[in-house]
Structure formats: C-alpha cells, structure tokens
Amino acid sequence: MSKGISKGTAVVLCVLSAATAFNASYLVMNRYYQNKLPDYEANNAIYGKLGEIRERVDDLYVGEYDVQDAVDMACVGFVTGVGDRWSSYMSKEEYESYTTSLEGQAFGIGVYTTYDQQENRLRIIEVYEGSGAEEAGLKHGDEIVGAGDKMLEKDGYQAVIDAIAGDEGTDAQVMIRHADTGETETLAIERREVTATMVTGKMLDDTTGYIYIYNFHQHADEQFEKVLGELLDQGAQKLIFDVRNDPGGSVEVLANMLDPLLPEGTIMTLRAKDGTENVYSSDAEALDLPMAVLVNADSISAAEFFAAALQEYGKAIVVGEQTIGKGYSQRTYPLSDGSALRLSDNEYFTPQGKSLIGTGVTPDISVDLPADKAQDFYFLAPEDDDQLIAARNALS
Numbered sequence: 001m002s003k004g005i006s007k008g009t010a011v012v013l014c015v016l017s018a019a020t021a022f023n024a025s026y027l028v029m030n031r032y033y034q035n036k037l038p039d040y041e042a043n044n045a046i047y048g049k050l051g052e053i054r055e056r057v058d059d060l061y062v063g064e065y066d067v068q069d070a071v072d073m074a075c076v077g078f079v080t081g082v083g084d085r086w087s088s089y090m091s092k093e094e095y096e097s098y099t100t101s102l103e104g105q106a107f108g109i110g111v112y113t114t115y116d117q118q119e120n121r122l123r124i125i126e127v128y129e130g131s132g133a134e135e136a137g138l139k140h141g142d143e144i145v146g147a148g149d150k151m152l153e154k155d156g157y158q159a160v161i162d163a164i165a166g167d168e169g170t171d172a173q174v175m176i177r178h179a180d181t182g183e184t185e186t187l188a189i190e191r192r193e194v195t196a197t198m199v200t201g202k203m204l205d206d207t208t209g210y211i212y213i214y215n216f217h218q219h220a221d222e223q224f225e226k227v228l229g230e231l232l233d234q235g236a237q238k239l240i241f242d243v244r245n246d247p248g249g250s251v252e253v254l255a256n257m258l259d260p261l262l263p264e265g266t267i268m269t270l271r272a273k274d275g276t277e278n279v280y281s282s283d284a285e286a287l288d289l290p291m292a293v294l295v296n297a298d299s300i301s302a303a304e305f306f307a308a309a310l311q312e313y314g315k316a317i318v319v320g321e322q323t324i325g326k327g328y329s330q331r332t333y334p335l336s337d338g339s340a341l342r343l344s345d346n347e348y349f350t351p352q353g354k355s356l357i358g359t360g361v362t363p364d365i366s367v368d369l370p371a372d373k374a375q376d377f378y379f380l381a382p383e384d385d386d387q388l389i390a391a392r393n394a395l396s
Helices: 007-060 067-081 092-102 132-136 157-164 220-233 251-261 302-312 371-375 386-395
Strands: 088-090 105-108 111-116 121-127 143-147 171-177 184-190 192-195 199-203 208-213 238-242 265-272 277-282 291-295 317-320 328-334 340-349
Touching (some): 067 088, 088 092, 121 132, 199 220, 208 386, 220 251, 251 265, 251 302, 265 302, 291 386, 302 317
Parallel strands (some): 208 238, 238 291
Antiparallel strands (some): 088 340, 121 143, 171 184, 265 340, 328 340
C-alpha cells in the first residue's frame, strides 16, 4: 500500500526547497561579489582619480587639449608603469599600422629604409617585389632626399615620410639620389599595398649560402622556405643565417622556420601565468649541413630563440655579440574603441628548458662589429663584415 503526501505538506516542501536553493545561490553569489569587491574598489579608485584630474583640467586649464590624446597617453602611462619593457599600449591608428606590419604587408611606395640621424641620410635597404619603387627602378643603397615639396635637409625626416604617404593608387613625387651614379632625379612612384620582403638570400661563394632574416612576421616562414630551397638548388653545402638587428615576431613562424633545420624534439615551451604550457616541436627530418648563426645585441625575441635552438641542438655555431635576453612572449588584446594592449602573457624557454631573461644567447665565437661598421651595417660588403668573415672561417 503506497503512502501519499498531502497537498499542504507538498507546498511546504516546495517552499523549503526553493528557500534552500535561494540560500545556496545567495551564498555563492555573495562569495563571488566579495571576491570581486577589491577589484571593484581598486578600479573605482583609479577611475575616480582620473575623473578628478579631468574635472580640474576642464575647469581650469587655460589651453586647449584633445581628450582622446589625453586618454591614450594615460593608457601608455599605465602600461609603462607595469614595468615590463615589452608590453605596450597602442592607439587605434597605431594598432591598425601594427596589424598591417605583422601580417607582412606594406603600404606605400614599397621600400624598407634606414635613417641615419647623425648624417641625416635616408637610404633604401630593400625594394619590395611588385612595388611602385621596383617599377621605378629604385635599388639597394639609393637615397631618398625629398618628397613632394619637402626636403630632408631643410624639413627633416618626418616631413619627408609624411609627404611619401598617401592614398593607394596615387603617385608620390620622390627625389632619389642613385647609389651607383650619384645622380639625383625626381620620380613619380605609385603607392601600392605589397608583401614586405622579410627573408633574402644569396650565395657568398660556390658552396656557402647566406640568408638574412629581417623579422619573423606572418609569411616570413614561407619566404624562408623558398629562399632556403633556392640556395640548396644552387649548390649550397653550408649555410649562414643572419638575425642581426632582427626584432623577432611570431612564435608559430619561428617554429615553422626551425622545423626543417632541427631533429625531432622540443623547439620552445611557452608557460602562462596559471602554469599551463604550450610546447612547439620539430619532426625527425633535419637538414644535415654545417651552419652558423650571426647575432648581435639587437637580435631580439624570436631571433634569439632561432639562434638558441640551433645552438642547443648542436646544429649551428653562433657568432657575434651577446643578445639582449628577452624571455616573455606577447599577445595583442584589442580593446573596445579599436586600440589595443600588447601584453607579456607567457614566459618562454629554450629546447633545454632555459630562460633567456637577463642572459640572452652567448655566442660560441664572440666578435664585435666596430661602431662605424655597425652604423653602416646594411651596406657593408661581405669582405668588410668582421662577424660574417668569422662565421665563414668557422665553417671552412
């Protein structure tokens, strides 16, 4: 015989169940908001202080100012105050330009230049394939002395750069001094969007291939594969990789470039704040040739790890100067107004589990480049480059 529950009892049980569920939910939510309260109070203190400053400025400042510029500079100040030299804040315009660069794209007349402030010279290092500059016949070593109605000598570097900028499909009037003849002429050069040259290569002699890596941005791995294949087809029996003055780039691109050079194993380990790890590995196929890597104090991030990985696996001799010692990787976090925060959110470690923070990569063969040659680095002939000569000797 089954026993039933009266309607009154059922109502009471439902009420008790609802009350129990409410109390449990309340306790959970209360604990959640209690945990969040310090964050809220801290944020309120920060925003309250900034609000006070803006009120005083709006009420009392006798000049004019742009609110967005002030906000951007406040954000720069906050990130700078974190104390990490690798983290940064980017305004909307800076973030758009940064994204284009990171994607391996370039917009303009299609040249990569270097500016010597001491001598006030703006020289061309690379002319991008398919660019207006290539079509106009510009070459490595040519100088830009003016653009539009602006002259480098009279108006300065930034004025000339601004004059070169403009809408896609339009022409820039650029005054060029040619390196081979010394003659100066003004050329109409079309502004286009092109893929930047990030990896170049050449044969130094019948058996030695040389690859210069400008950065590890998106598509650099594809260019690296192409250049490496071309040099091997031309008979390269030893290789010199040059990452001097290379600011680094993408970890994924770095891993793709190291994979064909390394045996099976770890390339790099990234570790987040919560301890989770992301390990990049290489397969068993590895190029079996004598190799060297050139580094200097401006070989940063992925450039350092490129050298470190080849060195630790015994695949290459590292030649040059101690590197800077960067041990954090950054990720870019877009913000609601189109600006962005670039934040160090992972530590990274070499194949042997070492951090480069504070140490960098120690060359197997230490060779300094004299100051005058370092200043003229991109235009040195191979026979004048002390570090390159040392690398060639080490491989001979």
